[in-house]
Amino acid sequence: MSEEAVIHVHGADYEKVDSSYFEHRQLKQGAAGWVLLAGLGVAYVISGDFAGWNFGLGQGGWGGLLIATILMATMYTAMVFSLAELSSMIPTAGGGYGFARRAFGPIGGFLTGTAILLEYAVAPAAIAVFIGAYTQSLIGFGGWPVYLAFYIVFVGIHLYGVGEALKLMFVITAVAATALLVFVIAMIPHFSVANLFDIPPTDAAGASAFLPFGYLGIWAAIPFAIWFFLAIEGVPLAAEEAQDPKKNLPKGLIVGMLILLLFAALILVVGPGGAGSATIMASGDPLIAALESEAAYGGRTWVSGFVNLVGLAGLVASFFSIIFAYSRQVFALSRAGYLPRFLSLTGSRKTPWIALVVPGTLGFVLSLTGEGDLLILMAVFGATISYILMTASHIVLRRREPDLERPYRTPGGVVTSGIALVLACVAFVAGFLVDPMVVLYAAIFYALMAAYFFFYSRHHLVAQAPEEEFEVIKRAEAELGGMA
Numbered sequence: 001m002s003e004e005a006v007i008h009v010h011g012a013d014y015e016k017v018d019s020s021y022f023e024h025r026q027l028k029q030g031a032a033g034w035v036l037l038a039g040l041g042v043a044y045v046i047s048g049d050f051a052g053w054n055f056g057l058g059q060g061g062w063g064g065l066l067i068a069t070i071l072m073a074t075m076y077t078a079m080v081f082s083l084a085e086l087s088s089m090i091p092t093a094g095g096g097y098g099f100a101r102r103a104f105g106p107i108g109g110f111l112t113g114t115a116i117l118l119e120y121a122v123a124p125a126a127i128a129v130f131i132g133a134y135t136q137s138l139i140g141f142g143g144w145p146v147y148l149a150f151y152i153v154f155v156g157i158h159l160y161g162v163g164e165a166l167k168l169m170f171v172i173t174a175v176a177a178t179a180l181l182v183f184v185i186a187m188i189p190h191f192s193v194a195n196l197f198d199i200p201p202t203d204a205a206g207a208s209a210f211l212p213f214g215y216l217g218i219w220a221a222i223p224f225a226i227w228f229f230l231a232i233e234g235v236p237l238a239a240e241e242a243q244d245p246k247k248n249l250p251k252g253l254i255v256g257m258l259i260l261l262l263f264a265a266l267i268l269v270v271g272p273g274g275a276g277s278a279t280i281m282a283s284g285d286p287l288i289a290a291l292e293s294e295a296a297y298g299g300r301t302w303v304s305g306f307v308n309l310v311g312l313a314g315l316v317a318s319f320f321s322i323i324f325a326y327s328r329q330v331f332a333l334s335r336a337g338y339l340p341r342f343l344s345l346t347g348s349r350k351t352p353w354i355a356l357v358v359p360g361t362l363g364f365v366l367s368l369t370g371e372g373d374l375l376i377l378m379a380v381f382g383a384t385i386s387y388i389l390m391t392a393s394h395i396v397l398r399r400r401e402p403d404l405e406r407p408y409r410t411p412g413g414v415v416t417s418g419i420a421l422v423l424a425c426v427a428f429v430a431g432f433l434v435d436p437m438v439v440l441y442a443a444i445f446y447a448l449m450a451a452y453f454f455f456y457s458r459h460h461l462v463a464q465a466p467e468e469e470f471e472v473i474k475r476a477e478a479e480l481g482g483m484a
Contacts, residue, residue: 037252038255040238059213116233119379124326137308234325385428394414
């Protein structure tokens with residue numbers, strides 16, 4: 001790579017690179033239509049139906065988790081409509097980083113991209129822990145060897161090629177959805193309203209059978225309600241590998257969100273309602289615990305065995321697809337110079353192999369803690385920061401660039417994104433109520449990444465990167481105009 005010029009724009013320095021730079025940083029074009037994109041959106045999230053959400057029962061009881069889930073369903077639905085518009089305007093592999101970059105400049109772009117990266121690097125680690133719990137229930141074997149095996153196999157599949165990976169992911173997701181439907185049907189005969197409220201009320205303010213941990217329990221349950229939907233926002237990261245992204249990204253996002261809303265409602269009602277909230281609130285494999293509880297089938301049956309075996313597909317689907325997401329986020333940030341540039345190198349099959357391996361190694365190390373609930377909090381911390389910045393980007397771009405081409409427009413406009421923004425701020429604070437120290441660790445990581453940007457990478461950005469090029473040209477033209 002040869003440096004031909006440096007452009008100073010809005011507190012950052014952009015280096016012009018030669019064509020060979022991008023020849024080694026190319027993704028495979030046109031690999032996904034809207035059906036695959038919708039499947040990708042569901043795959044990102046579907047593991048949240050199999051494990052993770054139930055920890056919210058231990059924070060807010062069923063009533064607290066219900067209210068928290070309704071609030072987060074509202075936030076995600078409003079945000080998805082906002083992201084549908086943004087992705088149709090700015091269809092690049094940077095996703096949320098690209099949106100915030102356009103709205104708030106390089107600082108906003110980096111802070112958003114880093115938050116998404118934190119979310120997507122940690123979420124697979126949490127899912128790996130839950131995979132270990134399900135394999136332990138199924139074959140009596142779990143722990144770190146299982147975590148390592150899954151990382152090696154599924155990072156390896158992504159290294160082979162994106163088209164193959166997305167198609168396999170779609171099949172796995174369809175199988176996982178079948179397991180959820182079998183679970184719902186099997187639990188309906190055992191449903192009892194009393195089971196929902198079997199957690200004894202505490203002496204907290206506002207405590208009752210509906211809210212056993214009081215009003216504050218609603219807030220504390222929010223990070224686990226988020227687990228029903230976390231990562232749907234990753235669909236725009238597939239922009240450069242999608243067919244007709246301006247049309248298919250919005251459609252894939254919205255269809256995927258509708259499917260997730262249905263699954264969340266079913267699982268939240270029939271799981272605790274069939275087995276009892278107290279029975280599954282601390283389980284690493286709540287669907288199996290529910291089926292085998294005394295209130296349901298009282299032990300191992302072919303149904304629990306089926307859901308256990310096939311249910312692994314749900315965890316695998318999210319694990320598999322979020323590996324895709326983190327690699328594309330690292331790729332985009334690295335290609336633009338925000339992260340070390342070697343991370344965006346692609347191989348002969350046009351897959352970002354270093355961006356797959358490095359975060360995967362970090363995720364495996366985190367999974368060794370075995371603390372799935374605490375890893376969820378770390379992922380949610382990064383996610384909520386990105387949600388705040390992405391929804392704010394929608395509002396700013398609507399105000400600042402009203403004439404920008406918008407192939408899809410958000411119903412309700414800035415009112416919709418404003419609702420998502422307010423609820424994202426509420427969700428951001430919620431993590432501190434559960435375990436402030438875990439969120440503090442995530443914040444330290446975020447601070448170190450921000451320091452890297454301010455002291456180094458903002459002076460070495462790449463002018464021709466897709467997310468940066470428009471702004472560099474616009475600023476340069478404005479400066480030339482001013483000189484004239």
